Amino acid sequence: MSPKPRKLQRVSKACDFCNRRSIKCGTSEDRLGRCQNCADFDVPCTYDRPAKRRGVKAGAKGNIRETPVQTSSVGQLPVGRVPAPERASGSSASRSSMYHETASRPSLTGDPWISFNTGWSTTEGYDDDGALRNSWKAFAISSDQQIRNLVQVYFEIVYPIFPLFHKQSFIERINNQEHLRNQGLFASTMAVCALVSGRARDGALYSTRWQREELIEPPSEAFYAAAKDSFPRDLALARGFNYMRACAILAIASIQNGQIKNLQKYSGMYHTLTTMEGLHDEKLWPKDIGIIETEERRRLFWSIYTLDIYASIVWGGIIRYREAHSLVRYPSELDDEFITPHGYSLPPSPKSSTLGPGDTPGVSQQRVSWMHGWNFTTDLYRILEHVVDGTRRRFSSANGTTEVWSLFSPASMSEPAVMERVLSMYTALPSQFRETPPTTGDMSKDLFGFQSANIQATLQLLRMVLLSAEEIGVDRKCDVAGELLSVFSKVPVEYLKAISSPLLHHLGGIGYILGSVMEGSLSDASYQRVRTLLLEMADLLHRFETGLHRSAGASQRLRSQVDRIDGYMRTSRLVNFSVPPPPPNGASVLQVNIKPEAMVPPTVYPHAGAAQVGATAGVGDQMMQFQLPPELLTNWPWPLDNSHSEGFLPLAFE
Structure with missing residues (x-):
């Protein structure tokens, strides 16, 4: 009788790399004796982790090892296999086929980018961070040309608003591949x-x-995921400026990808690191940093100061850093080319042909840097900080605490008073920051257009927050919304798209104003006016949101909402208003036609304070008011319930 064939058994112990990711460890024909996964990722195949005894410890009821399962979420997808560097090609076509080839390999979820990046090792006494860094390094090497391209694009579409890097030195460091030798720089x-x-x-x-x-x-x-995995498990070990900068950029990227919890996560990590490093006070900075890093630190601090206030307005929450607690200068108003490791250099004097239309010929002129407009935007956010404080004072009594505001500050200023002062500051700006010409592709010119567009957006945000603290009527709300839409419609759409998702939430504030009007008491005339403004906003959103990965469809949802209300008004409206030609004696008469079926209104809620209107009422008299049913007002692309945000404008689009 032939011997019974030996039963095939699985590998008794997976290598460190496969164990770390909970993936199958299989043999391969690699000449170095590595398993298939380690050969694919081009990392060492080791068995260095400490061995643990199997079974239940004596005296313990059980020792269930829980393996955390990471589910993929939008904006934070785990990453799949990365080919070894020697397999990668520099061309775009071959690189594309290389990544699509991974789709045929087995993965945990069927997504070729899912089987990698399952978080840091949680095994006590073991850490394979080196293998993780090496695998991401292989990914970076294979994507070298793409990284260089993306860095160049950064200086075209992100840098004008978030100038977190000195252009010339950062590009040089990437070209020298310093990010492969510096873990903090790699993360950023x-x-x-x-x-x-x-x-x-x-x-x-x-x-x-x-x-x-x-x-x-x-x-x-x-x-x-590569940036996220580059952080040490112990955040206290993430020392240096680059980790702070990486957190800041990941927070901005989280807004772009619609991951607001990740925005809060990385903002919190940023503020933790900056507190440990003393970024808020220049006296605490390292003494050996050069001029370039000094300027980058100032830009980083004030960039995230503005982001912090913006996030507090849009999504609620606290403002972590106050201007009164900050001892950081504004960045120098010089272009990067005039900031060198050896010092500052003066730009050449401008020619007369470069003077703006608001400048006076024959008067000594200085060359204006785009950073002047950037610093002005920071001024506006500093004003916004105090406006936010004033708005929240109205809700402090709800905490059950004693009011102390009156001991230290006067009554809050009105919207007209604040805006008068702000507009006088705006008028004093050089003309380059008060005009927004079309994009040219020449960054020396487009940088000014970006600043002008950002200033306009911030001015409108300031105005909306000021108005949120005041009780204004329907006509005033419509006037304000119409003015805001007019401002945004005049900004070239290329700037709006480049600023991208963050600007979408500015427009959400306009929608909130118009939606609140729709929820209140309306007359036929006020409804028609709000309807027109909502459709204008839908047109603006359509121009702006084309291609948006996360928020696309807001314009269509807004149009659908208006269509629903129009349908209700056509079939269930109780009152038709029409203004006939004035009679010969010059007296104006308002004609009111009441439908017979509307004698007992089943779904319309008359305004309690509306005056009764008869056939002899004048045009200037108060019109009959009506209110739309609540079920028609539940599908706005922005939330109208502001109870979660302490009275702030809930600007975020859903």
Whole structure:
């Protein structure tokens, strides 16, 4: 009788790399004796983790080992296999086929980008961070040309609003591949690529130099995961300026990808690191940093100061850093080319042909840097900080605490008083920051257009927050909304798309104003006016949101909402208003036609304070008011219930 064949058994112990990711460890024909996964990722195949005894410890009821399962979420997709560097090609076509080839390999969820990045090791006494870094390093090497391209695009579409890097020195460091030798720089570089790739996917490109399809693979989520995995498990070990900067960029990328919890997460990490490093006080900075890092630190601090206030307004929450607690200068108003490791250099005097229409000929002129407009936007956010405080004072009594505001500050100023002062500051700006010409593709010119567009958006945000603290009537709300829409409609759409998702929430504030009017008491005339403004807003959103990966469809949802209300008004409206030609004696008469079936209104809620209108009422008299049913007002693309945000404008689109 032939011997019974030996039963095949699985490998008794997976290598460190496969064990770390809970993936099958199989043999391969690799000449170095590595398993298939380690050969694919081009990392050492080791068995260095400490062995643990199997079974239940004596005296213990059980020792169930829980393996955390990471589910993929939008904006934070785990990443799949990365080919070894020697397999990668520099061309876009071969690189694309290389990443699509991974789709045929087995993965945990069927997504080729899912089987990697399952978090840091949680096994006590063992850490394979080196293998993780090596695998991401292989990914970066294989994507070298793409990283260089994304860094170049960063300086076109992100840098004008978030100038977190000195252009010349950062590009030089990337070209020298310093990010492969500096883990903090690697984290911030991967974060840059994640943000730029996400914005490119969302249609932010306006230069003819780049094609969207060339910049979106590897996807934004791959670079996002690379940046995330580059942080030490112990955040206290994330020392240095680059980790702070990486957190800031990941927070911005989280807004782009619609991941607001991740925005709060990385903002919190940023503020933790900056507190430990003393970024809020220049006296606490290292003494050996050069001029370039000094300027980058100032730009980072004030950039995230403005982001912090913006996030507090849009999504609620606290403002973590106050201007009164900050001892950081504004960045120097010089272009990067005049900031060198050896010092500052003076730009050449401007020619007369470069003077703006508001400048006076014959008067000594200084060359204006785009950073002057950037610093002015920071001024507006500093004003916004105090406006937010004034708005929240109204709700402090709800905490059951004693009011102390009156001991230290006067009554809050009104919207007209604050805006008068702000507009006088705006009028004093050089003309380059008060005009928004079309994009040219020449960054020396477009940088000024970006500042003008951002200033306009911030001015409107300031105005909306001021108005949220005041009780204004329907006509005033419509006037304000119409003025805000007019401002945004005059800004070239290329700037709006480049600023991308954050600007969408500014428009949400306008929608909130109009939606609140729809929820109140309306007359036929006020309804028609709000309806017109809502459709104008839908047109603006359609121009702006084309290609947006996360918020696309807001314009269509808004149009559908207006269509629903129109249908209700056509079939169930109780009162038809019409104004006939004035009679010969010059007296104006308002004709009111009441439908017979509307004698007992089943679904319309008359305004309690509405005056009764008869056939002899004058045009200037108060019209009959009506209110739309609540079920018609539940599908706005922005939330109208502001109870969660302490009375702030809930600007976020859903």
